[in-house]
Amino acid sequence: MKNALFMKNNGYKPASRAAQLPKCPTGIQGLDEITSGGLPRGRPTLVCGGAGCGKTLLAAEFLVRGAVEFGEPGVLMAFEETEAELKANVASLGFDLAGLVRSKKIVIDYVHIEPSEVQESGDYDLEGLFVRLNHAIDSIGAKRVVLDTLEVLFAGLPNQTILRSELRRLFRWLKDKGVTAVITAERGREQLTRHGLEEYVSDCVISLDHRVNDQIATRHLRVVKYRGALHGTNEFPFLIGSEGISVLPITSLALNHKVSTERIATGIHRLDAMLGGRGFFRGSSILLTGTSGTGKTIISSNFAQAAGRRGERVLFFSFEESPNQIIRNMHSIGLRLEPLVKRGLLRFQSARPSLYGLEMHLATMFKEIAAFQPHVVIIDPITSLMDAGTDSECKGMVTRLIDYLKAGQVTSLFTSLTQGGHVLQQSESAMSSLMDAWLLLQDFEGNGERNRVLYVLKARGMAHSNQIREFLISDRGIDLVDAYIGPNGVLTGSARAAQNSLEKAALLASQQEAAQLKREVERKRTALERQINGLRSDYETEALELQRIAEQVGTRTFVLNTERAASGLLRQADANVASSTRSNSRNGRH
Amino acid sequence: MKPKPVARRASTSPRRSAKLWQLHLYVAGQTPKSQTAFSNLKKFCESHLKGCYRIRVIDLVKQPQLAKGDQILATPTVVRKLPKPMRTIIGNLFDTDRVLVGLDLRPAL
Numbered sequence: 001m002k003n004a005l006f007m008k009n010n011g012y013k014p015a016s017r018a019a020q021l022p023k024c025p026t027g028i029q030g031l032d033e034i035t036s037g038g039l040p041r042g043r044p045t046l047v048c049g050g051a052g053c054g055k056t057l058l059a060a061e062f063l064v065r066g067a068v069e070f071g072e073p074g075v076l077m078a079f080e081e082t083e084a085e086l087k088a089n090v091a092s093l094g095f096d097l098a099g100l101v102r103s104k105k106i107v108i109d110y111v112h113i114e115p116s117e118v119q120e121s122g123d124y125d126l127e128g129l130f131v132r133l134n135h136a137i138d139s140i141g142a143k144r145v146v147l148d149t150l151e152v153l154f155a156g157l158p159n160q161t162i163l164r165s166e167l168r169r170l171f172r173w174l175k176d177k178g179v180t181a182v183i184t185a186e187r188g189r190e191q192l193t194r195h196g197l198e199e200y201v202s203d204c205v206i207s208l209d210h211r212v213n214d215q216i217a218t219r220h221l222r223v224v225k226y227r228g229a230l231h232g233t234n235e236f237p238f239l240i241g242s243e244g245i246s247v248l249p250i251t252s253l254a255l256n257h258k259v260s261t262e263r264i265a266t267g268i269h270r271l272d273a274m275l276g277g278r279g280f281f282r283g284s285s286i287l288l289t290g291t292s293g294t295g296k297t298i299i300s301s302n303f304a305q306a307a308g309r310r311g312e313r314v315l316f317f318s319f320e321e322s323p324n325q326i327i328r329n330m331h332s333i334g335l336r337l338e339p340l341v342k343r344g345l346l347r348f349q350s351a352r353p354s355l356y357g358l359e360m361h362l363a364t365m366f367k368e369i370a371a372f373q374p375h376v377v378i379i380d381p382i383t384s385l386m387d388a389g390t391d392s393e394c395k396g397m398v399t400r401l402i403d404y405l406k407a408g409q410v411t412s413l414f415t416s417l418t419q420g421g422h423v424l425q426q427s428e429s430a431m432s433s434l435m436d437a438w439l440l441l442q443d444f445e446g447n448g449e450r451n452r453v454l455y456v457l458k459a460r461g462m463a464h465s466n467q468i469r470e471f472l473i474s475d476r477g478i479d480l481v482d483a484y485i486g487p488n489g490v491l492t493g494s495a496r497a498a499q500n501s502l503e504k505a506a507l508l509a510s511q512q513e514a515a516q517l518k519r520e521v522e523r524k525r526t527a528l529e530r531q532i533n534g535l536r537s538d539y540e541t542e543a544l545e546l547q548r549i550a551e552q553v554g555t556r557t558f559v560l561n562t563e564r565a566a567s568g569l570l571r572q573a574d575a576n577v578a579s580s581t582r583s584n585s586r587n588g589r590h
Numbered sequence: 591m592k593p594k595p596v597a598r599r600a601s602t603s604p605r606r607s608a609k610l611w612q613l614h615l616y617v618a619g620q621t622p623k624s625q626t627a628f629s630n631l632k633k634f635c636e637s638h639l640k641g642c643y644r645i646r647v648i649d650l651v652k653q654p655q656l657a658k659g660d661q662i663l664a665t666p667t668v669v670r671k672l673p674k675p676m677r678t679i680i681g682n683l684f685d686t687d688r689v690l691v692g693l694d695l696r697p698a699l
Contacts, residue, residue, distance in 0.1 A: 109658060111661065111663060112661045113661065113663065117675075117676065117677060117678050118678045118679070118680060119677070119678070119679045119680070119688055119689070119691055119692025120679075120680055120681050120688065121679050121680070121681040121682070121683050121684060121685040121686075121688035121689050121692060122627075122630070122681035122682035122683055122684030122685055122688075123623065123681055123682050123684065124623075124664045124665060124666060124667070124680045124681040124682065125618075125623070125664065125665060126663055126664055126665075127618035127619075127650070127664075127665040128616060128618060128650060128657050128662040128663045128664055128665045128667060129663045129664075130618075131618055131650040131651065131654045131657055131662075131665075132650075132654065132657045132658060132662070132663075134654065135654035135655060135657070153663070156663075157663075157664070157680075
């Protein structure tokens with residue numbers, strides 16, 4: 001009836017929480033997300049799983065968090081472990097069970113059955129158990145009950161018929177009592193539990209599993225059944241950390257985080273210039289791939305320093321170097337990180353990847369991030385973690401991490417170590433799709449040297465340079481210079497320097513040649529002018545001379561004519577006179 | 591149903607006649623089941639432990655805190671407190687042979 005009502009309401013108002021069954025929050029990180037609110041309130045929940053997969057801890061955390069966070073006292077009826085053992089075991093998770101027992105928030109009742117000491121004779125029931133449970137519940141007004149592991153009874157009590165009917169009655173009784181109960185049970189071969197307890201608990205069944213994959217053990221949690229409520233049905237990895245259980249629901253994450261248009265500088269001026277002049281978007285995820293020794297950590301450290309200088313907090317996860325080593329090494333290129341560490345702006349977190357499994361790493365990182373509240377998170381290198389799990393697990397982990405960081409507008413920088421060559425690794429191409437920006441660092445080998453170059457392969461949402469840049473590391477830090485791109489291909493390092501000086505020499509030579517030619521022209525022009533001037537003065541001299549001669553000739557002719565006429569007169573030369581007169585008159589007629 | 595201490599030396603007791611048998615009968619309320627158990631226990635003691643036994647009946651409905659001490663789950667339960675070691679028999683004691691075995695009066699067949 002209740003279910004039908006819920007279904008109906010749910011059909012109309014999927015988001016309405018009021019329409020759902022009342023939930024009892026467990027307080028266990030992630031579990032309440034999967035079950036959208038917690039376990040069914042006032043009903044029993046079965047938690048089943050093999051040995052060592054965390055059933056008791058889950059149940060204990062349910063009680064402790066209920067008592068501490070939700071003000072709901074609880075009863076722990078333990079069939080396997082004594083009170084002292086339980087207290088010690090959960091103390092390792094930071095739960096003060098002993099204190100809660102003292103302050104009457106939790107009652108622990110250890111139920112012990114020694115089959116060899118018990119003899120059955122005639123009919124009986126388990127009223128004694130009911131009485132004990134009832135007494136424990138009433139003594140502190142408990143709202144939560146844990147029965148861990150009820151199946152011990154099957155070994156202790158030979159009469160299965162009585163036991164089964166009594167268990168049925170027990171679950172009924174728990175419901176009537178209105179307590180939210182967690183019953184743990186061992187996994188069976190072909191069914192969920194060894195003794196078929198799922199038959200009695202029909203409201204919610206959670207299955208725990210501990211699998212070893214490629215030498216790496218991962219715990220998984222699955223909500224097998226949750227009557228009358230929506231729940232995630234997938235297997236979710238979970239882990240038992242120093243603060244209890246945390247379930248990591250990858251599939252419950254949604255792509256709906258808000259985005260920032262703010263840009264943050266990388267600490268490398270030329271790199272900012274390549275990214276449209278202003279660096280990366282805040283809250284974006286950046287992948288930095290490169291072979292060994294291409295300067296990934298250096299770029300990361302620059303990024304960290306730039307953020308620190310802006311007064312932002314940076315969390316640096318290092319899986320290969322110790323914090324002191326990074327600080328020392330960065331010192332050699334003029335990068336001083338220790339002031340930032342002292343001011344509390346930069347925190348290093350170093351751990352070997354093989355120290356624990358992937359999920360544990362992820363949980364540790366989540367915890368650190370939650371505690372430090374960084375603006376920038378650097379993971380150097382993410383590929384080290386890849387060895388700690390299978391590919392799909394790694395991608396899942398990175399996805400979760402990125403989503404978690406993006407939700408908090410935390411900028412993340414992941415470095416990735418490639419094996420060299422030009423072929424990008426499978427894992428990278430898988431991972432790169434999760435990233436907003438991708439920088440590729442490469443080594444160019446030639447002329448007996450290796451030179452570092454940098455490309456921006458991708459930068460979502462911003463104009464970015466497609467050019468190769470040579471990446472120089474000196475004791476004054478790092479710098480990007482344009483690589484030589486010319487008819488001889490791409491040149492870097494000393495080849496680029498040689499090419500540059502060659503070009504400089506050629507330029508100088510041609511400049512000199514041009515100047516030489518210019519001087520030659522000038523010289524020729526002056527020579528020409530000088531020549532022209534010489535010729536002109538020659539001409540003038542000659543002209544004067546000629547004029548003088550012409551004048552002399554004219555004078556002489558006149559003088560001659562005059563003299564001839566005079567002599568003609570003297571000689572009576574009439575003919576000559578006549579002819580000359582005639583010729584004169586002919587000329588005049590002309 | 592009050593506790594009924596009976597402390598008479600019994601001539602019929604086959605073994606351990608010198609010892610005092612202290613038996614606790616745990617029941618949950620005055621139910622037919624618990625009354626059957628008490629009468630069966632009484633009958634048994636009279637025939638096997640005459641004169642050297644004490645029966646204490648504990649009603650868990652009235653004294654639930656006592657259930658924890660003797661690890662009582664089932665009712666009715668008879669606990670042999672003395673002689674040591676402790677023995678436990680659950681049920682209404684209908685099967686006398688099993689009671690004999692349970693109380694160590696006869697080795698298990």
